[in-house]
Amino acid sequence: MKEFFRLLKREFKMFIKNSTLRTVFFVAPLFYATLLGFVYKSGKVEHTPVIVIDRDNTPLSNQLVEMLQDNKGIRVLKYVQEPLSIKDEVIKNDAAAVVIIPSKFEAGMLQKKISGSQCLH
Structure with a gap:
C-alpha cells in the first residue's frame, strides 16, 4: 500500500x-x-431550408406551403415543377428535408379518402 x-x-x-x-x-x-x-446560444433551430415540391398546385396545397412558411424555424424553398434531380437540389441548397405534395392532394382531402399524413411523403 x-x-x-x-x-x-x-x-x-x-x-x-x-x-x-x-x-x-x-x-x-x-x-x-x-x-x-x-x-447553442439561441437555443433553437432557425431558418432550416426545406424543399417543398407542389405537384398539386391547388388552394389547399398553397395553404399548406404558407403554413410551412409561417414557421420561423423553416425556410421554404418552393418548387411548382419537380427538379430533374431532387438529390442535387438538396445538396445545392443544403436542405434538411423535402416535402412532396402529391397530385390530387386537395381532391383526396376533400373526399376524405386519405389523411394529410398519408399524402405527404
Whole structure:
C-alpha cells in the first residue's frame, strides 16, 4: 500500500510540473464549454431550408406551403415543377428535408379518402 501512495504522489508531481498536461486538463474543458455555449446560444433551430415540391398546385396545397412558411424555424424553398434531380437540389441548397405534395392532394382531402399524413411523403 505504501508503494501505491508513493507512485500516486510521484504521478501528481509529474502532472503538476508538466505545463502541457495542466493546460489540457484545465483549459481545454473551459474552451470546449465556451465553444458549445456559443453554438447553442439561441437555443433553437432557425431558418432550416426545406424543399417543398407542389405537384398539386391547388388552394389547399398553397395553404399548406404558407403554413410551412409561417414557421420561423423553416425556410421554404418552393418548387411548382419537380427538379430533374431532387438529390442535387438538396445538396445545392443544403436542405434538411423535402416535402412532396402529391397530385390530387386537395381532391383526396376533400373526399376524405386519405389523411394529410398519408399524402405527404
